[in-house]
Amino acid sequence: MxxxxxxxxxxxxxxxxxxxxxxxxxxxxxxxxxxxxxxxxxxxxxxxxxxxxxxxxxxxxxxxxxxxxxxxxxxxxxxxxxxxxxxxxxxxxxxxxxxxxxxxxxxxxxxxxxxxxxxxxxxxxxxxxxxxxxxxxxxxxxxxxxxxxxxxxxxxxxxxxxxxxxxxxxxxxxxxxxLSRATTREVRDLWRAMRMEMVAGQYLDVHGEATSARSLSRAIRAACLKSALYSVERPLALGAALAGATPTTTRALCSAGRCVGIAFQLRDDLLDVYGDPRDTGKPPGGDIRSGKPTYLTAVAQARAETAGDRHALAVLRDTLGRADLSDAELAAVREVFEATGARATVEAKIDRLVAQGLRHLDGALLAPHAGNRLRALLRSAAGTPPPETPDAAPDDVVPVSLSLTTTDEGARR
Structure with a gap:
């Protein structure tokens, strides 16, 4: 060098x-x-x-x-x-x-x-x-x-x-x-899937920006592909594969990862609008200026249309996708998110997704100490505070059984 x-x-x-x-x-x-x-x-x-x-x-x-x-x-x-x-x-x-x-x-x-x-x-x-x-x-x-x-x-x-x-x-x-032959095959299959999902999620983003497609279902689909799978579910699945986890435990981790991963993206959408640049490392309102079809904007638009709120619709129409958006106009968008209840709706959905994701982990055989660290990490990823409970003792593995819902059900909620 x-x-x-x-x-x-x-x-x-x-x-x-x-x-x-x-x-x-x-x-x-x-x-x-x-x-x-x-x-x-x-x-x-x-x-x-x-x-x-x-x-x-x-x-x-x-x-x-x-x-x-x-x-x-x-x-x-x-x-x-x-x-x-x-x-x-x-x-x-x-x-x-x-x-x-x-x-x-x-x-x-x-x-x-x-x-x-x-x-x-x-x-x-x-x-x-x-x-x-x-x-x-x-x-x-x-x-x-x-x-x-x-x-x-x-x-x-x-x-x-x-x-x-x-x-x-x-x-x-x-x-x-x-790695062993079986683990190598599983890791490479997960890696291939993750790469394609990441690109697909990014394409839905740029396509939505260009076409102003802002449906709730599409926003969740993009969040699932570009964040839930790529940022949380696939890394957890890779860890499970490396450990040789059972199919039941792997499914539980994947279901938890998908729920928390969607919550992670919804939190990121909120941080783009309301976050402190000293924490986020970038100016606020980037998604608004680029016209990114986030779940937050989709909820605001849907609620404004249902309520016949012409003022809110006009603000969204005149600001989304404007690269030259001023601070005052960004503040007006924030007011629309508050007045339509979009911000509160997204916050509540994050909480529900995180709670559901952590319930999925209850159906897995996890080492308590590491399992608790994993739960704390998932909460942190979604920006939710940890519960006030002491860490469990390390090393032992204890079975906890609760009914599991499917990964797809976790993604829809």
Whole structure:
């Protein structure tokens, strides 16, 4: 790696080497800091890929490969890799799949880089995580060397290629992960399904923006594909597969994941409108300005139409999809969400989905300590407060039986 590339990317995180604790001590070490362990795995994986990129071309390594590595390691909350870890642990996975689970977690963070970088291009979003988005960063880098339109075009094209690179690296990590033949087949089937679902959900989003399609059913379908499956259900299913969970336990985790995953997307819709930029890392109202067909806007429109509220309908018609929306006009949209009851409706639906999702877990055989950590993680993903109950004792597995509803029923409610 050249000095310039090394300066752009400084791997960080705790690496897992043979000198580190093994067995149950190693499991507990990861339990204490899952994001740190995944960052360590990413540092190991990405260092090799950056060396390979440098050998291909130094400019490519500096401008694209190093940015993909930095974006991925800096990360957000590492929620998907945490879900795959705690899904594995809750299903009784042990040290034999520790390294494989961290590799799959690292691959999930790489595919998340692909999704976010491409999403910023599609939304023409200038900021991500409180910093310039990747396409904006590259455009700024070359602003003094070419015209503004050419620099912007380079930024957008580079971000598309950066997302492609992140996806390729993610696929490589999954393909090179050593597992039993049966587990390999199950993991790869889940990975293939997740990739297609993620793209399908994004397409429903951009199609809805272009056509102003804002039905309630379509909004839930998009939320299911782009968030429920990709962000929660599939990571949990991957963790269950790595642990060799029973079909009953896997179904319970998937049903829980789908319910909470939809709640996760509905919470994200609310945060886009009402969130603090210091917490979200981006300006408020991005979904409104792009005209994204969220469930929140679909509820507001449906309620305004039912009530014959011409003022609310006029505000929605005149603001959704307006890139130049002012702060005052965004405030008017917020007022419509409040007056029509759309915000309260979405909040209530989030609570119902989370409660239903956690009930699904009651039908699974889960290690209590890890199961409680998983429940807390699911609540956190949906932005709901934890119950005031003490953590259960670790290590023992206790059966709890409640009737299970199907995954599809969880998605419809």
């Amino acid at each position: 050249s000095p310039s590339t090394a300066q752009e990317h400084r791997p960080h995180g705790t690496r897992l080497h043979s000198a580190h604790p093994t067995g149950s001590d190693a499991l507990r070490a990861v339990d204490a800091d899952v994001p740190g362990a995944v960052r360590g795995m990413l540092a190991e994986l990405l260092a090799r890929r950056l060396t390979a990129a440098e050998a291909v071309d130094p400019l490519f390594a500096r401008d694209l490969a190093a940015r993909v590595a930095r974006f991925t390691e800096d990360g957000g909350k590492f929620s998907r890799s945490r879900l795959v870890w705690w899904g594995m642990r809750a299903c009784g996975g042990d040290q034999s799949v520790l390294r494989a689970t961290l590799r799959i977690g690292a691959a999930l963070e790489l595919i998340q880089t692909c999704a976010l970088v491409h999403d910023d291009v599609m939304d023409d979003a200038p900021v991500r995580r409180g910093r310039p988005s990747l396409h904006a960063e590259i455009a700024d880098r070359y602003a003094g060397e070419t015209s503004a339109p050419r620099a912007a075009r380079l930024g957008h094209a580079s971000a598309i290629l950066a997302g492609d690179l992140a996806l390729a690296w993610a696929d490589d990590v999954v393909a090179d992960t050593e």
